[in-house]
Amino acid sequence: MHHFVPRCVLAVSLLAAAVSAAHAQSALDRLKGLGGGRAQTALDVGSDVVKGLTLNDADIATLGAEAAAAYDAENLVAPDSDPYAQRLAKLVAGWENDAGLDLNFKVYRTPEINAFALPDGSVRVFSGLMDKMDDDELRFVIGHEIGHVKHGHSKARFRTAYLAQAARKGVASTNNAAGRLASSELGGVVEEVVKAQHSQSNELESDGYGLGLLQRGGFNAQAAVTALQKLDDGGPKADMLSSHPDPARRAQRIQAQIR
Template identity: 55%
Template sequence: MLTRIQILTRTQIFSFSLGILLISGCDFIKNADPSLLVSSGADLFKAATLSDAEVQSMAKQAAEHSDTQSQIASSNSQYAKRLQLLTNNLSDEDGMKLNFKVYLTEDVNAFAMADGTVRVYKGLMDMMDDDELRFVIGHEIGHVKQGHSKKAFQAAYTASAVKKGIASQSNVAGQLADSQLGDLVEKVVNAQFSQSEEQEADDYGLQFMKTHHYDAKSAVSALKKLASLGGSHGGFLSSHPDPGKRAERIQAQL
């Protein structure tokens, strides 16, 4: 799982790119694929300077890739129908056009991306009532609107560039580096946000509930349900720390 990293300055990236070239000395440079080494250095520079438009474009591609790798609920599925009903007035949120789909997996999870993609997992829908799901959706949109998802893309892009630089020494590893899109999806969807970022997303989700006149108390019950799973469950919990404490914090605000 990808941990949150600081955005590197241009000087740091240049130094790090140079380090990739020199880390294994002359043997590394002699055995490496020069085109991949140059490409990885360029990617490191690009990671730190990704514009909002570039992140949105990458998010769209990543979401499309994720959809091809997932079992999506058909339009006549009870899950798709339910999600459509509870999001029928959420086509546009805070200037971002949203599109929704259900992944038919038992994982308790959901994610949103900068292009407006929102994906909700069957396992989460089975656990939550409608307003609790709406809070989770608002929370995930909050990660996008507060810039957390952009940082996750920058971190994932940086990690991919590092892998490409090191992987350029072998064909097998190089093939892994070529599957950059799938790597981005995995790292962004499973990105671990800091506690302060989670609180910002919770606050956004709570305001989201109030703005749309949903039951704001459902934010508390949603987090308590997640807390009841304990540390034995992956997915949403693995990247969203201390849901019990977050529930208490929101309860205090209410």
């Protein structure tokens, strides 16, 4: 029986890494080689996760909204009367339905320098980031996060994080995902989404979206460059650097576009 735990861990690792139903099925085929009843629980969990990989956009949006509510409950959300919330509301006025997206914005009162967006359109900005950026720089960063939603990057990251968490918890499959995670577990999904590193192509695509928002709104396009430069000199304080890499190179690319 002492071999059972490692096999379950292997099951979770394989399935968490799967990003498509085909990849997950391949992982399950490999698990069948574990042999006997010892692997049955691992296979049961794996089958549930494969079913979850058929999540459609509506399912992910619903789960994203639930995760946003759960994570909001774990953080200090600035009320409407708070200066940070009032500033953010002015900055994003008119963006609530940007490019057909149904967006909602909130501020977390925390010194961390970060921001993120979930596939349902929930955009969260940390007050530490707001302290570091001027208005147009902040608009660029928020536009960048909206770009991740618009281009489907947030959806892909959320699906992977949600299913990995479901596999770890061994929840039963339902009609939409590998079971419904508890509210306390949904916060962990958001943590994984926030920490997961974007690919270079995703970053450049979202940078372009953020720059486009500045230009369409008649704001200072140069703020896209200075925002990235500020993140680059943030050192360990700039939490966004872990999931949004190469700000200096991206700043150079945007500067060339502006010219």
